Amino acid sequence: MTQMLEARKGHITEEMEKVALIEGVTPEFVREGVAKGHIVIPKNKFRSRDKICGIGGGLDVKVNGLMGTSSDRNDMEMEAKKLRILEECGANAFMDLSTGDDIDAMRKQSLTISNIAAGCVPVYQASVEAIEKHGSMVGMTEDELFDTVEKQCQEGMDFMAIHSALNWSVLNALKKSGRVTDVVSRGGSFLTAWMFHNKKENPLYEHFDRLLEILKATDTVLSIGDAIRPGANADSLDSAQVQGLIVAGELTKRALEAGVQVMIEGPGHVPLNQIATTMQLQKQLCYGVPYYILGFLATDVAPGYDNITGAIGGAFAGMHGADFLCYLTPAEHLGLPNEDDVRMGVRTTKIAADAANVLKRGGNAWNRSLAMSKARVARDEKVQVANALDPEYLESKLKAEPESHGCAACGKSKCPADVAAEFFGIA
Template sequence: MTRSPFPNSRKIYIKGKLHPIEVAMREIEVGSSDPGFGDNGSPQPNSSITVYDTSGPYTDPTKEIDVHKGLEPLRSGWILGRGDVEELPEFSSGFARASAGKSGVMAIKFGNIRKPLRAKAGANVTQMHYARKGIITPEMEYIAIRENQRIDELRGSLGDLMKYHPGESFGANIPRTHITPEFVRDEVAEGRAIIPSNINHPESEPMIIGRNFLVKINANIGNSAVTSSIEEEVEKAVWACRWGADTIMDLSTGKNIHETREWIMRNSPVPVGTVPIYQALEKVDGKAEDITWEIFRDTLVEQAEQGVDYFTIHAGVLLGYIHLTADRVTGIVSRGGSIMAKWCLAHHKESFLYTNFEEICEIMKAYD
C-alpha cells in the first residue's frame, strides 16, 4: 500500500484551541521566485501553502498502518466523552448476528470487530442536536480549522494580497475572513450543512457538506456479481482518499457485502455512504417484490452499527407517480428508484420507505 506523501509535501497537524485536537493537513513547499522578480535580483523565497487533505494517515510515513487492524479510532474519546452512548452486547441486526456465525465467511471476516455503540434511551447523538443546544463539539472545531486551510494565519502576513472582489454571492453567506467553530455550529443548527459522522465510524476525520463551505467530491466504489474482491475494494477506498475523495459510497451488489463493507469502514478516514436497498435486494436473491419493510429496516440497523455515515434512500418514489415515467425515453434511470417502483406495482401499495420514514429517521438519530 502506498504510504509516501505527495511530491514537495508533508503531513502537518494543526492544534485546536477549544479542544485537544490535531487537524491533519498537507503542507506544500513552494520554490523560490526567479532572480529579478524581487528588488535585488536574487531568488525570492516563498512561504509554504497549506491545503485540505483527505488522505488520512495514508500519506504520513510516521504512522503505522495495518489494514487487518484498521485505522486509529480518532473520534472514539470524543464520542464516549459526551456520555450519551452505550455499548451494545451484540449487534442489533439479525442479519449481522447470523453473518458472524457463518463458517463460510470466517476466512474473509475483519478480525478486529468492535461492539456497536448506540444512543442511550431518550438521547440524541447527532451533531445537529449538539449544535442546536449551542455546543461546539470537537468535530465542529476540527472542521473549522480544516476548512480554513490556515488562511487566518496568512491574512496577517499577506495583507493586500488577500483582498478580492466580492462578486455575486448567489445566496451564499461565506464569512469574509475565515470560518470559525461558531459558524460551523450555526450552519449545522440551521440545517444548511451536515457533518456525516456515525458514532460507529470513529476512524473518520470530521468534514462538512454545505452551501457555505468548500465543495466536496464523492467517489463510488463497490463489488458486483461479476468482479472484485475485498482486497480490491479496500484498495479502491484508499486510492480514492489519497486522490481527494471527501466521501466514499460503497455500492456493492455482489457477494459478502457485509464483510466487504466492514473492511472498508475500518480503513476509511472519510465518511462512507451506501444505498441500503441494494443489499436488501441481494438478501431476497434479486427479487424486488420480495423485499419487506422488516428486511430493509434490519439492513439499515446492520449498516448503521457498522458505521455507515449516510444513506441514499429513494423515499420520494411514490405509487401515484410511477405512471408518469411510462413515456420517458430512458424510463427510471435510478437503480434504487426502479427497485421501489417494481415493488409498489407488484403489491399495489405505497412505498414502505415513505410510510415508514419517521422510523427511518429515528434509527439514524440513534447512530448519527
C-alpha cells in the same frame, strides 16, 4: 444526540471545530449551519476516524467516490485498493455499493481501512438478500428492508442514500408525462418494481418516521436518493423529477424537525442551461439542505469520457450552490471502474470542485490558485508542485522537460518575456 441537535442546543462539537479549522470559518458559523440543516457533518457515532468533513452552504464543494463488488467482479482486494486510491487522491467521502458475495464482510473491510466519511445504499443489500431468500427482490418484506438499514447504521455508516422520495404521486407524474429513459436510478427501479408488484406504497416513504428513528440513533446522515432522476438530457426538469423534488422537500422538513441530518441526492443528466434552475429549485423546495449531485452530465454522447462531461456540469453546479459532487469515472455507462478509472474519476471531479471553490476570493482554493500563478511567474517549481492538484504528476513532468522549458522562439538571444518583464519592473 445528532450533530444537528447538539448545534441547536448551542453546543460546538469536536467535529464542528475540525470543520471550521479546515474551511477557515468560525466554529459558530458551522454550528449555525448544522443547526439550520444547511451543513451536514457525516460522522456515525459508532465509527471513529480522524478526517472529518462538512458539506453544505458556505463550505468548499466536496467530492465523493464510488466503489464496491458486484456478482460480475467480486474481488475484495481490488476494492480495498480502489478505496485507498480514492482517499489518496483526495476524495472526502466514498460510497460502498457492493452487491457481490459477502456484502457484510465487504462493508466491514471498507469501514476499517478508510479514514473518510463512508456511505452506502442499503436497498442494494436488501435486494440481493431478498433474491436469495424469496427468489426475487419484489418478495422483500418491509421489516427486512428496515433491518438492513439499521444493521448498516449500527456498523458505522456515516451517510446513506435512501430512496424515500419515490411514491405513487411521483410514479403517476412519470406515467402521465412520459420520458425518454423512465427510471435509471438502480434503487429507484428496484422500488418501482416492488411497488408495482406488491401494489403498495414505497415503505421508505410510508414509514419515514421509522427510518428517521434508525438514522437518528447513530447520527447517520440521510441522503435522500434521487430515485426518479432523468437519464437523459431530454428528460431534465420534467414533471416526474420536479414531483420527486417536491416529495423530497416534504421529507426534508420532517427530517429537520426530527433533528436528523439530511441532504438531497440529485441528477444526473442536466443540460448546461438548466443547471441554475435545477439548483435553485432544490435549494428552495428542500429548505437549503446540501445538494449531493451525480455529475451533472452536460452531454449524453461521450461514453468513455463521462468523467469530463460530469466535471463540466459539476463545476457549474458548484458555482450555483451544489455542495457535494459524486465522481464519474471514464467507465461510467460502460462497466465497473478499475483502479485507473477511480484515480482519474477523483482527479477530474476535484478539478470541477476546485473550479467552483476558487470563486471564493481569499478562500483555500483561491489562495492555492494564486500561489500557483505567482510560482509560474517566478519559475518556482517547488511551489508549483506543492499547489498542484496532482503534485506527483507535475513533478515527474517537470523533471522530464529540458531546462529551457521549450521557450523555443528566442534561441540563444534574450528572451522576449524577460525584456517585457524588465519593462514592467518585475525582472
